[in-house]
Amino acid sequence: MSRRTFLKDTLALGVTGAFSSPFAILRSLSPDTDIIGHGDFKYRVHRSWGQLDAGRYPVKDCHEMVMDKRKRLIMLTNETKNNILIYDRSGKLLDSWGNRFPGGHGLTLHNEGGEEFLYITDYDLKEIYKTTLDGRVLLTIKHPKFIGEYNDCDRFGPTETCIGPNGDIYVADGYGSQYILQYTAKGEFIRKFGGDSFIKDDKFKQVHGIALDTRDPARPLLMCTERIKNCFKRFTLDGQYIDSIYLPGVYMSRPVFDGDMLYSGVCYSALKHHMLTLNSGFVTILNKDNKVVSNPGGTAPIYKGEEPEPMVQDKPIFKHCHDVCVDDDKNLYVCQWMADGTYPVKLERI
Template structure:
């Protein structure tokens, strides 16, 4: 299956959220700026698009919105996976998760490491034999650091902004408050008076909502969609879908798309996927409709609501842009 769309300019998506595919937007000279897996992307206050990957020749690639490379750095993250931007009263920081190293790093925008969070056994939160393979972070309104141990022991751990351990919630299992691949975490600020924590439970095809101190509230079930992290932009929730359930309803390789939810958490568009359908208030199975993408690992949304897609296991392709139309 070809990782690239059939042609630039194809229009995909549904309803009010339709997009023109720009397949060559982020393409660079692979001999100078190689990528392996393009994992995640964020946009800073200057409008720069910062991407993390697991190629140690340049873990971080920084683009402008035209797709021009502005900067690159990072050689120390062999599993470079999660990337979160924290704007602390005008000063911006990055949080990089490396599940291969089992560490979370806080850096400045130039890559200087300012804080390292290591295996939770060092603070009594885990037993030494427990796996710690962090995949994502989110920063709460008070600076609390939430770490999703998505490839490890399936807990979300809370640390103070100084890196002091607070507590953890979740754990592995099929109960409402538990996770099966807690791949992503984000602070949902759409209800300004009541911010909450959204955690991906990817094998459950779900986002699970918690209070800021880790009490389970509800589940957003997205049948068929193995979603990655939730990305909030104004009143809308976006997510890359890494796989969908195609043949025999199994997790199917090369079956990714993007899903978009409104402020009421109703799916309104699936670029690259089937049109969302509700019957008696229940969302029906969503799967890939066109083989435009392989595994959509993350999305970044700019100020014009264009979408930039980072893909995992996609023949070393660079990010793809979906221009809002």
């Protein structure tokens, strides 16, 4: 049988009901044979896992994903036809909502006394929203110029939030003036720290992400992304700088914690002239000692002393990894920015 005849017969089956949609056909034909990663953290790539009908459920950039206590995978895109897509772990679409976040970028899930809420950052509208899981807005944090903490001319482009142990809200101004802004759970301003600098350790160049690090329960910390300088930076909850974790070649996205492990999507790596290169992303995984143990899609981590050798893309599996979500079986779901409307890719732990 020729390839053309095979495809014709396959499509005919789809019309008569053997497949529910053209995307089911793509799933059935996808080889999904790539194995990536290193050591104990290797994965089988499932490119077609999250594919949907792009006419009904389009995405621009798949920015971030979280998993709620019902094991639903909730993904944020900046496509206002459906800002939120909700999957089950098989890749089936369960629900969608949202048409008001043209710059939807950061997505944080927080369990507040048994009830879960979302925090959405929109760098276009320059606001942060606390919502219910079905999209009802409960709190809005506006541009800090309205409370006198920024001047009218100061840039504000919020990219991420995290929630402290007492409910305080931390906002990363990653596309703006490079501050971390701290608010109470009710949205009352407490302080800001950081700011824009290439030189000073306690300041940032693209503080793209932030997360609460509770791996030491006695000493919770803030883990902040400094993408342009290839660092994660650690701060106390009141904004005092502690140290930096330098990952040469790695232009990382937000830190994501699962148990003792830290995961991050790498948006770019430094393939050419030690500078960031388009379409050069991968995933990086660090252990409890903040050492890289695996780079799915990237080169193997090699340490000489305390810092790793430069790490870059090894296989062109990804373009620009923007976020990683980890399920209970330690499978990963990778969201991408500027990747031709690509839906999330599943990495099955093997």
